Amino acid sequence: MTTVQERRSIEKVPVSEKVLVRDEEKDALDATTTVSADSIDGDEALQLVGKERSAQFSEEYYAKLRRKLDWMIPPLCAxxxxxxxxxxxxxxYASIMGFPxxxxxYNLVSLAFYVGFLAWEFPTVYISQKxxxxxxxxxxxxxxxxxxMCHAAAQSFGAFFALRVLLGMCESCVAPILILLITMFYKKDEQGVRISWFYVxxxxxxxxxxxxxxxxxxDDGHLLAPYKIIYLLLGGLAIIVGVCVVIWLPDSPVHAWQLTKEERIACLERVRDDQSGMENRHWKKDQIIEAVTDVRTWLIALTxxxxxxPNGALSNFSNIIIKSFGYTSKQTLILSTPSGIVAAFxxxxxxxxxxxxxDRMIVIVACLIPTIIGSAMLIGLNDSGNKGALLFASYLIGTFGTALSAVYAWNASNTSGHTKKNTINAITLSTFSVGNIIGTEIFQPKDAPGYIPGKxxxxxLLSAQLFVSFLLRYINQRLNKQKMxxxxxxKAKRGWTDEDVQRERERHAFVDLTDKQNPYFVYTS
Known part of the structure; x- marks a missing residue:
């Protein structure tokens, strides 16, 4: 933990002076980077801690701070x-509760959400950075x-379609912002768990x-149809959560009013060595170009x-599939719940x-295999009448959703540069919406009740994803070897010691360099 004298020195020395002193001591930054850290428009974190480590904190202090963050950020994200x-x-749920x-x-109403999601993904990421x-x-x-809540008042196909488009537009900002918040407050080896805490x-x-x-x-539907009650209840819950987020969720460590100044500095110093940066409100053309020319961007988009x-298909048709096994609507609603438990675990x-x-990609492979097996069982046992085996297969399928959580964690751990982060997250989520749009159409009414082509x-698709995952893992391992x-x-050229390397690593942390520009960035496979 910092001493009283250290805290006073932090407050007294302006950031510009701290940076200037260090600039006079060093000739230039590492020659392996193509962008000078001194010329880059850096993160907002520089306003608080400067380019050099401004204070030392004990591991006990960091652990206490992490516990405080865990009670403040993941619960709201969840x-x-x-x-x-x-x-x-x-x-x-509405689909088997009297939805008109x-x-x-119905397929078109299902995909409408993702139409809005796709159309608004890049604009919402741009606006959120400002x-x-x-x-x-x-x-x-x-x-x-x-x-x-307005869904309860809709009567026609056009009204439902329009409302679902608007819903998708509003919800398109969620994943990019939550991923960004996790990367700002947590170290790389803490991000996967924290992302799983909200993705669960x-x-x-x-x-x-x-x-x-x-x-x-x-409910007998005398006053309101059951599906309308669902929409009113869930809409009211969303409004309450939104108000809580506005009041209590911090925007970044720099602007977290819930933390003391010392805690905000400690937040930044704790993640400095990860080289992932913090926040920058300026869009940078070179980072956008790097994002779209990085082959890993398109491989992660493909995965x-x-x-x-599959998500677009199963999130809207899973209850219909279970009901096709021979269960009633009420039985289906109960029997669908174990798949959620499987997915959460x-x-x-x-x-x-x-x-x-x-290791992110091995996790993706591990959660895809049960879904592939479950799909094969649903196909092979389609006409068997074995309701128990079919139900078990439908539960196995629930594991594949974890793959997207691992993709979020992969993006968080393998991307630096604020504009590049936002660009890659936007591409990822845009691809997510395209996939879901396609997914709503693979279970066609003419294929009911078995939906064999969709299965x-x-x-x-998930079998093909196994190969993409291994390729991404190999690329990151190769890049780490090249950086090393x-x-x-x-080090040999400049005669640097390990201490010199660590000092340069700390200087690069908050100058908003991308993972490729920053020679000290280490990729997670």
Whole structure:
């Protein structure tokens, strides 16, 4: 922990003086980087801590601070994701509770959400970088809560389609902002677990939503149709969560009013060595170019697409599939809940493992294999009449959703430069929406009740994703070897000691360099 004298020195020395002193001591930054750290428009963190480590804190202090952050950030992120996934999949519950839109029109209403999501993804990421991200997120949640409640008043296909488009637009900001917040407050080997803590809500909403829908299904619909009650209830919940986010979720360590000045400095120093940067409100053309010319960007987009097509199908048709086994609507609502438990357990286990082993892609492979097996069982046992085996297969399929959580964690751990982060997150989420749009169309009404072509498509797509995951893992391992060789050569050329390297690493942390520009950035496989 800092001493009283250290804290006073931090407050007395302006950031500009701290930077200037260091600039006079060193000739230039590492020659292996193509961008000078002194010429870059740096992160907002520089205003608080400067280019050099401004204070030393004990591990006990950092552990106490991390516990405080864990009680403040992940619970609100989880509430947001819980609300978002529940609202997005409300159509799945409504589909067997008297929803008036059926057949191909139902498919179109399903994909409308992702049309809005896709159309607004890049604009919302651009706007969020210009504003305080948590406040922007909270405002979107409140608006989509109102939109969701309006579903109860809609009567026609056109009205439902338009409302679902607006819902998708508002919800498109969620994942990029939550990922960004996690990267700002947590170290690389902590991010997978924290992302799993909010992504686990995808599974838990399946349990919660199933039981809520089951209870509402007993209503006789005398005053309101059961599906309308679902929309009113979930919309009201979203508004409450949105207000909480506006009030209590911090925008960044620099602007976290919930922390003391010392704690805000400690937050920044704790993540300095990760070289991931903090926040910058200026869009940078060179970082956008780097993002779109990086082959890994498009490989991660491909793996997102291969995951999202099954997601678009199953998030809207899973209850219809289970009901096709021969169960009633009420039985289906209850029997669908265990798949949520499977998904939640897989997400938490994989998040823990990926941080412990610093390996994201093996986690993706591990959670895809059960889904591939489950899909094969659904195809092979389609006409068997074995309801128990078919139900078990439907639960196995729930593991694939964890892959997207691992993709989020991969982006968080392998991208630096604020504009590049936002660009890659926008591309990832845009691909997510494209995949989900396609997914809503692979279960065609003419293929009911077995939907065999759709199930075959899921099995083939996820099998292909295994190869993409291994390729991404290999590329990152190769890049790390190249960076290590270049750094060793630079050490020999300049006669640097390990202490010199660490000092230069600290100077690069908050100058908003990309992972490729920064020679000290280490990729996570």
């Amino acid at each position: 509430a947001v994701y819980f609300t978002q996934f529940l609202d997005k999949t409300s159509l799945n 839109i059926t057949g191909q029109h 504003l305080r991200v948590a406040k922007y997120l909270g405002a979107n949640i409140i608006i989509w809560g109102i939109i969701l 809500m995808n599974g838990l909403t399946g349990v919660f939503g199933g039981f809520v829908a089951y209870g509402i299904s007993f 997102t697409l291969l995951t999202s097509i 897989t997400t938490l286990a994989c998040g823990w493992y990926s941080d412990r082993k610093k 075959i498509a899921i099995m083939v 060789a270049a750094l060793e050569a630079e």
